[in-house]
Amino acid sequence: QVQLVESGGGLVQAGGSLRLSCAASGRTGSRYAMGWFRQAPGKEREFVAAINFSGRSTYYADSVKGRFTISRDNAKNTVYLQMNSLKPEDTAVYYCAARESASTWYRREYEYHDWGQGTQVTVSS
Numbered sequence: 001q002v003q004l005v006e007s008g009g010g011l012v013q014a015g016g017s018l019r020l021s022c023a024a025s026g027r028t029g030s031r032y033a034m035g036w037f038r039q040a041p042g043k044e045r046e047f048v049a050a051i052n053f054s055g056r057s058t059y060y061a062d063s064v065k066g067r068f069t070i071s072r073d074n075a076k077n078t079v080y081l082q083m084n085s086l087k088p089e090d091t092a093v094y095y096c097a098a099r100e101s102a103s104t105w106y107r108r109e110y111e112y113h114d115w116g117q118g119t120q121v122t123v124s125s
Contacts, residue, residue: 001026001027001113001114002024002025002026002027002028002030002032002098002114003024003025003026004022004023004024004096004097004098004114004115005022005023005025005116005117006020006021006022006094006095006096006116006117006118006119007020007021007022007023007119008020008119009094009119009120009121010120010121010122011122011123011124012086012121012122012123013123013124014087014088014123014124014125015085015086016086016123017082017083017084017085017086018083018121019080019082019083020036020080020081020094020096020119020121021078021079021080022034022036022078022079022080022096022116023076023077024077024078024079024098025077028077030100031053031100031101031102032053032098032099032100032101033050033051033052033098033099033100033101033104033105033106034050034070034072034079034096034097034098034105035047035048035050035051035096035097035105035106035107035112036049036050036070036079036081036094036095036096036097037094037095037096037097037109038090038092038093038094038095038121039093039095039118040091040092041092043092045095045109046061047061047107047108047109048060048061048064048068048081049061049064049068049069049070049081050070050106050107051071051072051079051105052101052103052104052105053074053101053102053103055071055072055074057104057105058070058105059105059107063089067083067084067085067086068081068082068083068084069081069082070082079096081094081096083121086121087123088123088124088125089123090121090123091121091122091123092120092121093118093119093120094118094120094121095115095116095117095118096115096116097109097112097115098112098113098114099111099112099113099114100113
């Protein structure tokens with residue numbers, strides 16, 4: 001099991017940028033695929049982006065493709081989500097998630113075993 005702590009959320013105007021971080025602790029010696037999800041008020045949690053252990057393979061939801069970038073620094077046990085050209089519809093609580101995997105990424109909630117507590121992102125119009 002790995003513990004995840006998100007940070008970097010906040011209030012930003014439409015068109016602005018934020019960078020979220022997710023720091024992992026615990027069984028960080030294992031290889032983990034990482035993902036970002038978000039949940040807007042009154043909506044189900046949805047997939048945002050995923051990255052494999054090496055960082056060479058990524059996958060994005062269509063709604064964020066070209067605007068968001070997921071990356072990771074395994075030496076720091078941290079994964080990032082750079083969010084540019086933010087829109088009001090990006091407002092949500094953002095969660096990072098992890099599961100042990102040496103090769104691929106995952107995009108479904110049930111495929112992840114460990115979750116952070118979330119960080120709020122609010123985009124004003």
